[in-house]
Amino acid sequence: MFQPRVRQSLRWVGAIGLIAVLLPTMMMAKADSGGNHSLTWADAPAPPPVRHEGDAETRWGWEMYADVFGPFFTDPYQVGDRTTFALGESPSDVYDMELYYRSQYAYFWFEPGTDVDMENLQATGDYFDKRIWWLDREIFGPNASPGIDGDTRIHLVHVNEFYPGLLGFFSPKDQCAQHICPSSNQRDAVYLMLNENPLGSEQYYATLAHEFQHLIQFNRDGNEYRWMDEGLSQLAEHLIGVVDNEVNHFNVEQFMADTNRPLNSWSLDYYEQSAYYGAGYLFSVYLYERFGSDFIKALTLNPHDGLAAVYDTLQQTGQNTTLNELMIDWYIASLIDNPYVGDGRYYYQTYDLTTTPPLVDLGSVKREFVYNSSANQYGADYLSVEFPGTYQLDFNGSTATPLVDVAPASGEWMWWSYNAVGAASSLTRTVDLTRVTGATLRYNLWWETGELPDYLHVLVSTNNGQRWDPLSGHHMQYPDGYSTAPGLHYSGYSDGWVADEIDLSRYAGQDIQIRFEYITNNAMTGPGFLLDDVEIPEIGLKDDVETSDSGWIVDGFLRTQQTVGQDWSVAVVKMSDPVEVEYVPVEAGQSNMSIDVPEGGAVVIVSAQAPFTLEPAKYRLTLTPTD
Numbered sequence: 001m002f003q004p005r006v007r008q009s010l011r012w013v014g015a016i017g018l019i020a021v022l023l024p025t026m027m028m029a030k031a032d033s034g035g036n037h038s039l040t041w042a043d044a045p046a047p048p049p050v051r052h053e054g055d056a057e058t059r060w061g062w063e064m065y066a067d068v069f070g071p072f073f074t075d076p077y078q079v080g081d082r083t084t085f086a087l088g089e090s091p092s093d094v095y096d097m098e099l100y101y102r103s104q105y106a107y108f109w110f111e112p113g114t115d116v117d118m119e120n121l122q123a124t125g126d127y128f129d130k131r132i133w134w135l136d137r138e139i140f141g142p143n144a145s146p147g148i149d150g151d152t153r154i155h156l157v158h159v160n161e162f163y164p165g166l167l168g169f170f171s172p173k174d175q176c177a178q179h180i181c182p183s184s185n186q187r188d189a190v191y192l193m194l195n196e197n198p199l200g201s202e203q204y205y206a207t208l209a210h211e212f213q214h215l216i217q218f219n220r221d222g223n224e225y226r227w228m229d230e231g232l233s234q235l236a237e238h239l240i241g242v243v244d245n246e247v248n249h250f251n252v253e254q255f256m257a258d259t260n261r262p263l264n265s266w267s268l269d270y271y272e273q274s275a276y277y278g279a280g281y282l283f284s285v286y287l288y289e290r291f292g293s294d295f296i297k298a299l300t301l302n303p304h305d306g307l308a309a310v311y312d313t314l315q316q317t318g319q320n321t322t323l324n325e326l327m328i329d330w331y332i333a334s335l336i337d338n339p340y341v342g343d344g345r346y347y348y349q350t351y352d353l354t355t356t357p358p359l360v361d362l363g364s365v366k367r368e369f370v371y372n373s374s375a376n377q378y379g380a381d382y383l384s385v386e387f388p389g390t391y392q393l394d395f396n397g398s399t400a401t402p403l404v405d406v407a408p409a410s411g412e413w414m415w416w417s418y419n420a421v422g423a424a425s426s427l428t429r430t431v432d433l434t435r436v437t438g439a440t441l442r443y444n445l446w447w448e449t450g451e452l453p454d455y456l457h458v459l460v461s462t463n464n465g466q467r468w469d470p471l472s473g474h475h476m477q478y479p480d481g482y483s484t485a486p487g488l489h490y491s492g493y494s495d496g497w498v499a500d501e502i503d504l505s506r507y508a509g510q511d512i513q514i515r516f517e518y519i520t521n522n523a524m525t526g527p528g529f530l531l532d533d534v535e536i537p538e539i540g541l542k543d544d545v546e547t548s549d550s551g552w553i554v555d556g557f558l559r560t561q562q563t564v565g566q567d568w569s570v571a572v573v574k575m576s577d578p579v580e581v582e583y584v585p586v587e588a589g590q591s592n593m594s595i596d597v598p599e600g601g602a603v604v605i606v607s608a609q610a611p612f613t614l615e616p617a618k619y620r621l622t623l624t625p626t627d
Contacts, residue, residue, distance in 0.1 A: 040564075044308035051172045051175065051223065052172055057180055063180070069175070076151065080099060087162055096111065097109040102125075103125030105128065108158070109158060121199065121200075131240060132205065132212060140232065141297055141301060156189075161196075162191070168192045169191050169211065171191070174186065210237050221300060225420075226524065227265065227279060230280045230281075232280075232284050238350070244352065250274060250278075251274045251277040253278070256355045262377050282330075282334065291317070298316060308420075328570075333348060359383070361384050370621070371383060374619075375619060376616050378608070390596050393595050393623055394622040397568045397586065403416065403615075404527045406496070406562070408532050416529075417530070421525055424518070428515040430512070440538065444499050445490060445497070445531055446530040447528070448526040452523055456517065457487060457516075459516075460514060462507065470486065472488045527614075567610060568586045568606070570586055574596070576600055
């Protein structure tokens with residue numbers, strides 16, 4: 001069996017802080033902000049991105065921006081110079097490196113003594129300068145130049161082997177000052193493993209284009225859902241002509257073997273990741289071929305993430321389609337891959353799809369068939385109808401799906417922290433304690449942050465937000481060796497709603513600001529945090545979240561009920577000659593219509609499409625012969 005090999009963007013998982021590349025979009029919670037409606041993609045916030053530990057140092061007013069992000073100017077390196085690069089956290093991960101070559105846009109570092117053909121190295125440098133550098137920057141936008149070290153060249157660091165199966169990586173931590181991130185190299189660098197990528201080979205160029213896209217995306221946006229970031233990096237490989245190498249072919253096959261997976265997600269399982277790589281690759285290729293390079297550039301710059309970014313980019317670029325319509329078209333293309341159906345939208349123009357999704361056989365006998373199932377959000381079920389004839393198709397799907405598996409602590413509404421990766425969501429308000437001698441902040445919290453560390457701090461500022469410091473609640477936890485979160489915080493699993501309180505008496509007599517701030521890692525998050533019933537009884541402050549005019553400055557949080565509206569897309573693909581596609585209109589989870597199944601049979605595609613949630617949705621499909 002082929003063993004999956006991976007390219008990595010070694011994302012920081014000890015999430016703290018926020019980067020200031022994009023100005024945060026904040027708003028005051030009021031009657032027309034959020035409203036009393038079920039959340040849609042149009043409500044998606046764009047909380048400021050979080051990239052590494054240094055972000056909190058500036059956000060909280062503990063460090064000056066220039067001291068954290070540079071640039072930290074260095075003299076240009078010359079061939080023959082030696083330095084060290086840290087590839088990980090331990091002392092054994094520090095490698096001695098020698099500069100063998102420098103091209104117009106890159107330094108080429110190797111372990112001293114590495115045998116390198118200089119003609120091959122020069123040709124490799126030329127290919128990077130004239131092909132990868134220009135193409136990646138044209139499609140995805142320019143990287144920061146000069147970089148954090150004040151140099152216009154990036155550093156290509158070649159090691160003979162780091163750990164088995166790793167092709168290469170980009171580390172965001174290199175963009176952090178060393179006095180905050182000790183393992184930072186303070187350079188714009190990409191790391192390449194020569195045992196997996198022989199210099200100048202097709203695999204080498206693919207990995208280099210892939211990791212350079214990660215660097216560009218980091219510079220331009222700062223965060224992105226992992227499946228999409230990896231998909232765009234594979235698109236970078238695709239566009240330099242590496243269309244179907246062993247790694248990407250395996251990833252696509254893994255995705256096509258199980259298309260009913262929640263697209264807007266990720267997995268920590270080494271083998272399951274291959275399917276998400278494959279999904280991201282096919283989807284990115286489809287977006288590029290359908291909408292062009294300007295759409296991809298707009299997508300990489302969009303401050304939203306994942307499907308929320310696709311939704312918003314469709315709106316911003318004036319495409320005549322909705323997100324849900326786009327997704328069902330993509331599922332159809334992944335079934336038939338045919339340029340002669342419709343207007344050509346069901347076809348991969350530059351990728352030869354050699355496998356088809358698994359079909360659920362609804363039976364080859366002409367009889368009534370009832371199929372009950374649950375569908376993951378933005379996945380697809382393919383249901384095969386083999387026997388020709390006329391059928392009544394009845395579809396019945398759920399109309400609402402839980403955002404999280406818990407009701408509000410009281411009433412019908414609560415604050416949800418949102419769960420974008422690598423982001424800082426916050427609720428902030430001014431609190432007047434000038435007329436009291438003591439005060440207590442009370443609130444109800446629920447949280448589930450998943451397998452990687454995400455954190456919620458409760459912060460206070462006494463100088464109008466110039467400096468923030470963490471407060472301590474009874475149910476908070478101290479930082480551990482797995483995280484770099486400063487101060488007490490909430491993380492992990494709450495196992496139900498938790499009532500907590502914080503003594504604010506030391507701030508009596510002052511105007512202060514209180515902030516709930518949720519910070520996520522850059523790989524994979526859980527559902528996040530829920531907040532309800534915030535009060536300071538001594539001053540009559542109480543927010544039960546039942547009204548939207550609550551006085552908070554909202555940056556990333558969403559006011560929500562427990563459920564979100566559940567949408568569905570259903571299509572019938574008739575395997576006739578020529579192939580025909582018929583969309584099934586679904587209103588309020590219901591549809592019934594007559595369909596004709598040709599001699600070649602038909603495939604019914606069903607996709608659940610609810611925003612934000614990863615909870616599956618149930619449906620029932622009934623086919624009744626009518627002839």
